[in-house]
Amino acid sequence: MEGGAIVGVLLAAGSAIRFGGDKLLAPLVDGTPIGVAALRNLAPAVDVVLAVVRPGDSALAAALAAGGARVTVCPRAAEGMGASLAWGVRAAPIAAGWLIALADMPWIQTVTISRVADAVRAGAPIAAPSWKDSRGHPVGLASRFFGELAALAGDEGAKAILRRHHATLIATDDAGVLRDIDTPQDLEG
Secondary structure (H helix, E strand, O other): OOOOOEEEEEEEOOOOOOOOOOHHHOEOOOOOEHHHHHHHHHHHHOOEEEEEEOOOOHHHHHHHHHOOOEEEEOOOHHHOHHHHHHHHHHHOOOOOEEEEEEOOOOOOOHHHHHHHHHHHHOOOOEEEEEEOOEEOOOEEEEHHHHHHHHOOOOOOOOHHHHHHOOOEEEEOOOHHHOOOOOOHHHHOO
């Protein structure tokens, strides 16, 4: 990876307890697994995708690798999103920035993701899409946040960083930036 690259970090290491397990392999209406759909929307907008999975999730790892992601197994994934996010950023330390995407958000449009990546490329320290005045995903962070991202732990993710630093919000008509899948019923709406 080159230093000027925007790396998409696809967080796919959750335990999916509320869903009942194997959430990211569950099919959407068109039959595409949730995690693969999220990858397909992310990949065209970034220079490379690094998918973070939990130990033992070989079926998901294989599906994401087949979709073009570089897959890394986070040995501490059970500790939470912060641990997985830190693992992913440390696995791709030489970058212009990272676009942190959640694998359970398959409805974000590629054009929206591209706008966030372009904002980071253009110099925004932090960028995120918004829909109806609510900040959504993915969140782009410039290389200057490597130390803070690499030090994350637990289950909070990058929320503490976002509270301390101003994010450039990119208004969009893409409701997918707020829509995730936590339970099987979320697939129906």
